[in-house]
Amino acid sequence: MHAYKNIALILFSSIVILTGCTEVKQVSEQSQSKESTEQQSLIKAKVEKVVDGDTISVQMNGSEETVRMLLIDTPETKHPNKPVQPYGPEASQFAKEKLSGQQIKLEIGTTKRDKYDRILAYVYVNGEMYNKQVVQSGLARVAYVYPPNDKYVEELRKAEQDAKNNARGIWNEPDYVQEDGFHADAIQEKKKQPDSSQSNISLPYAPDGPDRDCGDFQKQIVAQAFFEAAGGPSEDPHRLDRDQDGVVCETLP
Template identity: 55%
Template sequence: MKLHMYIKKVLIATFLLIFVVGCGTIENMGTNGTSETEKPIEEDGNEKEAEQQEKEIESENHNKETGTQEETLEGAKVSRVVDGDTVKVIYNGKEETVRLLLVDTPETKHPSKPVQPLGPEASSFAKERLEGKQIELEFDGPARDKYDRLLAYIWVDGEMFNQTLLEHGLARLAYVYAPPYVHFEAYMKAQNRAKDNELGIWSREGYVTEEGFYYQNEEEKSVNNRDKEPEASNKVSYDPNGPDRDCGDFDTQQEAQKFFEAAGGPEKDSHRLDGNDDDGLVCESLP
């Protein structure tokens, strides 16, 4: 009987010891398990958060470098395309002239130069892509030139039109007056691609120069015209001091321009041919 009671006490003591030790082990395992399990999760979360922040910073820096942040773009609407690199826009409630930044297209309406090769193509291209469109203006450097025209990059339908002109060989990279410009490197690459593929202006050897565009037959034509028609180049259709004239009286813009200058333009515009923009170019809607 005594042996039986002794064995019973030993078993109870053993059971209690196992129970106490087991609880301690489980408690320790729970504490350690929580610590060891949560730590990697926490580290993974921090790594992902840091990675996301890094991407956001890179994106912001990229936008600053490329100038494509929304806050740098200002809305406008194209009211009229003057030529390949000049447009009229409604901006801040009034009509303004915008000269496309860093690009130069061949002339079509210069008061003292004839229509240059690929000038009409550049103008038609601009009308097709821009006329009547809602656009965004991006400024870079001085906002205006000496003629009080806005100097800007034009964004339309998600593309930068200045660069598009260069890529199609319809303009040269020019008028780099206040570097560095945000898009200069991209423009240079676009021009080089057009040049390598001999597109547009680059298909004519010697046509593009540092000063502009040189059409080798222009001087010869001018000399021949003077020889054949000595008075034709200076002939004015109407008496500048005669009755009032409007753009409908002339067949071409060049004809109207000669009359305008003979009548005292651009200093005065007694026949009101220059419209409201006072840019020295009259009857710009004429061919």
């Protein structure tokens, strides 16, 4: 009788061990399967051209595609019906520095394309999500959130809050970023108020007078004051800011 009990105990222990091993194996296989699926969902591509801060052209699967990055919006530089918006050139430059010519990976959204036939995706470069990087730098806002195509919206909102808290880029301009987009007129109103560092500068020409270029000025600070008085980067009627960086006539002393 005692022998039977020992045999039963051994059999029971074996079953428990085997069951445990099977469960561990299943968990391991499920984990590997999930990892494999996530890897497969990332598509390799090469950046051929940076269009602006939130749009790029890429080579993928043997063809050229335009990619519009999910959940972000940068100020315009190429819109057919809008002027160049403040911080648009900076956002484009940021994208060029991070993405130009790079091998990247795309995580395509649940809705694959927008109405312009652009691929909607999260862009990864060197293992980091560009969408998050540009938001955290203060050169993009979180926008166009349409569930279920909003997988990383909470992560991006945290990055946006960090940029706000530190007054980076677009968040350094009161009322520039609003629910419906960017409002250059808010910055324009601010620019109309005299800058204390330039308030004592006597302008040699009327800002709304005949066209002027950098050759008409002796000092950069005078050209800059004239540029600001004429409306600054949102208007620039004299086209003094050729590279659209907000600083004019850099070659002047």
